[in-house]
Amino acid sequence: MTLFLKEKKGPLILIALILFQFLLISIQLPSGSERNYFEKAIFSIFSPIQHGFISFFNSIGDLWKNYIDLRRVRSQNQKMKEEIFFLRQENILLQNVLQKLKREKEIQNSLSELQENILVAETIGLDLSNFLKSTIINKGSMHGIKKDMVVLDEKGNLVGRVIGPISLKEAKVQLITDNESGVGVFSKSKSVSGLLNGDGNGMCFFNYVLATNQDLLEGEEVITSGKDGIFPSGIRVGKIVSIVKDGTLFKKIKVEPYFDVRHLNRVAVIIREPTEIF
Amino acid sequence: MRDYIKIALSIVIVIVLYTSLGKVFPPLIYLFNFFSLIVIYFAIQKEEIWGACLGAACGLIQDSLSVGVFGVSGLAKTITGYLAGYLSKKIDVLSAFRSFVFILILVSIEFILWALLYSFVFSEKISVGKGTIFLQPLSTALIGSVTFSMLRATKKSQS
Numbered sequence: 214m215t216l217f218l219k220e221k222k223g224p225l226i227l228i229a230l231i232l233f234q235f236l237l238i239s240i241q242l243p244s245g246s247e248r249n250y251f252e253k254a255i256f257s258i259f260s261p262i263q264h265g266f267i268s269f270f271n272s273i274g275d276l277w278k279n280y281i282d283l284r285r286v287r288s289q290n291q292k293m294k295e296e297i298f299f300l301r302q303e304n305i306l307l308q309n310v311l312q313k314l315k316r317e318k319e320i321q322n323s324l325s326e327l328q329e330n331i332l333v334a335e336t337i338g339l340d341l342s343n344f345l346k347s348t349i350i351n352k353g354s355m356h357g358i359k360k361d362m363v364v365l366d367e368k369g370n371l372v373g374r375v376i377g378p379i380s381l382k383e384a385k386v387q388l389i390t391d392n393e394s395g396v397g398v399f400s401k402s403k404s405v406s407g408l409l410n411g412d413g414n415g416m417c418f419f420n421y422v423l424a425t426n427q428d429l430l431e432g433e434e435v436i437t438s439g440k441d442g443i444f445p446s447g448i449r450v451g452k453i454v455s456i457v458k459d460g461t462l463f464k465k466i467k468v469e470p471y472f473d474v475r476h477l478n479r480v481a482v483i484i485r486e487p488t489e490i491f
Numbered sequence: 492m493r494d495y496i497k498i499a500l501s502i503v504i505v506i507v508l509y510t511s512l513g514k515v516f517p518p519l520i521y522l523f524n525f526f527s528l529i530v531i532y533f534a535i536q537k538e539e540i541w542g543a544c545l546g547a548a549c550g551l552i553q554d555s556l557s558v559g560v561f562g563v564s565g566l567a568k569t570i571t572g573y574l575a576g577y578l579s580k581k582i583d584v585l586s587a588f589r590s591f592v593f594i595l596i597l598v599s600i601e602f603i604l605w606a607l608l609y610s611f612v613f614s615e616k617i618s619v620g621k622g623t624i625f626l627q628p629l630s631t632a633l634i635g636s637v638t639f640s641m642l643r644a645t646k647k648s649q650s
Contacts, residue, residue: 223538223577227573230544230546230569231569233547234562238566238608252554252555255552260556263510266507266510267514270514338509338510341509341520342558344513344521346559347557349556387558393559
């Protein structure tokens, strides 16, 4: 028996590893279930490497910039950039709030609340299997990041939502271009509603619009509807690039998202839980 | 002990490489499978058990830094690592050309396994990124064979 185990050590270890991973896969199916502790632990160990590298890279870049730039001008510029960044985010959110609230006092209360609810984060790594599916940001649970928090780009366009695993200083964000993502949306001018799913190749599909519907046109803007209970309504998502009738019950509507993963350096996380927004 | 340090260092380098590629030009992430190179390199140096264990570890790290089902890359890399260790004992893969062909075949097998598992789990086709992903075995084999030759040359000169 011992001799057999010694001789077949290699194949036995291979089988054990395969079974272990089959078990890991099977406990996650159907996909979308909670992340297991094993995955969270691995993420917590290895995502700080990306964080550290980006911080190191940024600090070297900053050192060089400080050396060649006039310090005061640079810091002023930085401050203004920060202000613009916040103002853009606020503007998008306020447009939505203003539509909903009518009384002046209520608007003023919301203004101060919104300022406190935006957290600026930096993307530190892209999905290693498909960069159009997820990204990792340099803010985690110690900054108040929680699952399902909404992420916007510098211009206030929708990027995605926080999913697990979330470590102390890092969190994973599912992009709207991921084929597993879903966002409740409607067209800006005609209010045709539907569900936006990513195609995994950088584009999205505006699904569940009946083939008989004549209201949608190419070039029309798509915004969040707020009906999914995660994304607040009124956030800019993208524009319709093609509408095809393929003989089925629904139209095939392709949407090009406004955010560009290639230029996704800084993002804004709305640090309010979906339940507080709705 | 030295081997474990080497492996840990290689994993850190690979994560840094992927982070840099993501910052420079994200589609480049599709082109290279650096984790597989670590698995194949150490599987050739050691044996199939090392290959399988390292394959599982590297695959799970890759899965944890990606979205999707945790374990898909792990499973594909475990089999690749085992194959790399087993086959390298039977055939000579030390010359640059042989190692190029060897890596090309192994990374292709891993890619097929991964694509099959992905399609099985998600019931849909993989995202091909305008076809760039199909170049992954070739570009990985190219960079792998050059790196392996350089590492061997360095080792030779040291000894």
